[in-house]
Amino acid sequence: MVAASSSCFGAYYFQVVNGSVHKPSMSPNNFDHLKTSSLSSTAKPFLKELQKLVPMKIDFLGTIKNTSERLLDAFVDSTFQFIDQPLLPSQSNFAPIEEIGDAVQIGCVEGNIPVNFPIGIYIRNGPNPIFGGLKSTISMFGKSSYTWIEGEGMLHALYLIKDSHGGWIVSYKNRYVNTETFKIEMQRNKPCFLPAIEGDSPAILAAYVLNLLRFGKFNKVISNTNVFEHARKFYSIAENYLPQEIDIITLETLDNWDINRAWNRPFTSHPKKAPGTGELIIMGVDAVEPFFVLGVISADGKKLVHKVDLKFKRSSLCHEMGVTEKYNVIMDFPLTINISRLLGGGPLIKYDKEGYARIGVIPRYGDADSVRWFKIEPHCTFHILNCFDDGDEVVVRACRALESIIPGPEFGLNKFEWFSRRFKPINSNTNEDGLAFSRLFEWRLNMKTGEVKEKYLTGTAFSMDFPMINENFTGIRNKYGYVQVVDSIASSDCGMAKYGMLAKLCFDEEQATRASERETERGGHSDSESENLIKVKYHKFGKNTFCSGAAFVSNPQPGSEEDDGLRIKD
Numbered sequence: 001m002v003a004a005s006s007s008c009f010g011a012y013y014f015q016v017v018n019g020s021v022h023k024p025s026m027s028p029n030n031f032d033h034l035k036t037s038s039l040s041s042t043a044k045p046f047l048k049e050l051q052k053l054v055p056m057k058i059d060f061l062g063t064i065k066n067t068s069e070r071l072l073d074a075f076v077d078s079t080f081q082f083i084d085q086p087l088l089p090s091q092s093n094f095a096p097i098e099e100i101g102d103a104v105q106i107g108c109v110e111g112n113i114p115v116n117f118p119i120g121i122y123i124r125n126g127p128n129p130i131f132g133g134l135k136s137t138i139s140m141f142g143k144s145s146y147t148w149i150e151g152e153g154m155l156h157a158l159y160l161i162k163d164s165h166g167g168w169i170v171s172y173k174n175r176y177v178n179t180e181t182f183k184i185e186m187q188r189n190k191p192c193f194l195p196a197i198e199g200d201s202p203a204i205l206a207a208y209v210l211n212l213l214r215f216g217k218f219n220k221v222i223s224n225t226n227v228f229e230h231a232r233k234f235y236s237i238a239e240n241y242l243p244q245e246i247d248i249i250t251l252e253t254l255d256n257w258d259i260n261r262a263w264n265r266p267f268t269s270h271p272k273k274a275p276g277t278g279e280l281i282i283m284g285v286d287a288v289e290p291f292f293v294l295g296v297i298s299a300d301g302k303k304l305v306h307k308v309d310l311k312f313k314r315s316s317l318c319h320e321m322g323v324t325e326k327y328n329v330i331m332d333f334p335l336t337i338n339i340s341r342l343l344g345g346g347p348l349i350k351y352d353k354e355g356y357a358r359i360g361v362i363p364r365y366g367d368a369d370s371v372r373w374f375k376i377e378p379h380c381t382f383h384i385l386n387c388f389d390d391g392d393e394v395v396v397r398a399c400r401a402l403e404s405i406i407p408g409p410e411f412g413l414n415k416f417e418w419f420s421r422r423f424k425p426i427n428s429n430t431n432e433d434g435l436a437f438s439r440l441f442e443w444r445l446n447m448k449t450g451e452v453k454e455k456y457l458t459g460t461a462f463s464m465d466f467p468m469i470n471e472n473f474t475g476i477r478n479k480y481g482y483v484q485v486v487d488s489i490a491s492s493d494c495g496m497a498k499y500g501m502l503a504k505l506c507f508d509e510e511q512a513t514r515a516s517e518r519e520t521e522r523g524g525h526s527d528s529e530s531e532n533l534i535k536v537k538y539h540k541f542g543k544n545t546f547c548s549g550a551a552f553v554s555n556p557q558p559g560s561e562e563d564d565g566l567r568i569k570d
Contacts, residue, residue, distance in 0.1 A: 124157075156570075281296055439456050439463070486498070
């Protein structure tokens with residue numbers, strides 16, 4: 001039995017061990033091919049578009065491509081200076097840690113581990129930048145920086161077993177996900193890849209070209225967002241590349257998973273298992289056409305049984321998709337990746353407040369023409385709680401904010417001030433306060449009439465995100481859900497999100513009192529919404545205690561209730 005929860009900050013996976021554990025065999029990776037292989041399918045159209053959009057009097061790209069690798073390295077070393085991005089004292093718990101080597105037994109455990117807690121492995125994946133932290137570069141082209149969501153993935157594992165007397169033995173181990181690009185930088189023992197998302201437009205373009213020519217990739221493979229299971233194999237993933245298979249016992253990184261060479265593009269951080277069939281539903285978002293490709297992987301993980309280009313007209317940074325018993329659910333919001341905008345001096349990634357937003361519903365094996373699109377109010381949603389069919393309606397429940405915190409402020413603005421204001425409680429008197437305030441939201445999409453009904457399910461007392469459910473209810477109607485609750489004051493003071501509570505969502509129950517009254521009692525902002533808000537139960541952590549991820553581990557016994565399980569936080 002398995003349960004998982006994931007987020008942009010890291011992912012958590014619990015594997016319950018029943019008897020023996022299958023240990024995947026390791027296939028050696030040859031990382032030298034990056035230097036000599038032909039350009040990727042993503043790189044070729046990018047270069048073609050770059051040449052089309054930027055007329056050059058000289059063949060700049062051709063000249064550099066014909067330059068030796070050694071000269072390119074010398075050019076980068078002499079032109080680009082890597083500098084550390086500083087962390088404030090209040091952000092110190094976001095600093096990277098070192099690998100510890102072999103697993104160590106934990107001798108002191110505060111509190112008691114429940115008697116019925118399952119034997120197994122609890123794995124966390126999250127950003128852990130090498131060489132001391134996130135870097136920026138300064139050069140003749142300007143400045144570019146890694147964003148807060150980047151940094152190499154590190155797996156953290158807790159091993160929970162029992163001794164012969166029934167006592168708990170808990171061990172901890174961590175290990176970097178050894179991606180191709182991680183190997184390159186570790187072999188050279190220095191930062192090599194130039195930041196290619198945030199910064200001055202010429203610096204970003206130079207980073208794209210130089211990274212591509214030196215290493216065959218625009219950017220690093222970070223693999224820092226999620227850990228998921230399919231067909232009894234386990235994978236680490238970030239959506240800018242393919243998943244890496246991992247050995248959950250040793251935390252070794254095995255092969256990239258390209259489904260027998262059938263998938264050659266980015267892979268969503270949050271794949272979903274289709275209810276009933278066990279097929280894995282995936283998507284791949286790219287900066288060049290095709291912008292959005294949908295895929296269906298067989299339940300045994302051996303075959304890509306369906307792959308379709310949905311023919312998007314823009315590259316939307318869609319972080320998660322949903323499934324129901326009949327459909328796949330596509331979120332298309334105005335957080336866009338735009339190379340033309342970058343070439344014009346603008347940011348590569350931008351949340352466009354004036355852009356359109358829509359949700360698409362497509363049959364499991366449908367094509368681009370079979371998508372039913374529903375226009376909705378523009379906003380930003382990264383994480384879906386669940387989707388399900390309800391008569392003629394498809395119900396989508398997710399966490400919704402008015403603005404995106406990715407990639408952050410426009411280059412050159414004060415990052416701390418920008419994030420600090422958006423993490424504040426909602427304040428109707430100030431336009432920028434609380435724009436990242438996230439609430440649970442519901443869309444009801446009528447497949448017969450095309451009508452959309454949309455509403456908030458929670459009030460304005462607390463911001464919440466990173467929803468999770470009992471995974472046995474993925475794609476079908478569920479009664480309960482769980483979310484991490486933002487400590488708005490601590491987050492605003494820190495300039496980074498801190499989660500000080502967990503909340504249980506009860507969808508079949510309304511608030512016992514008027515929502516505005518309950519929020520006033522908690523000292524939160526009172527609003528006019530007082531009807532149809534669901535019941536929410538809060539569990540507050542201790543003082544100065546926060547989590548960056550959580551998981552729900554359901555009771556594996558037959559006949560267990562949906563909410564019969566354990567909530568784990570890290």
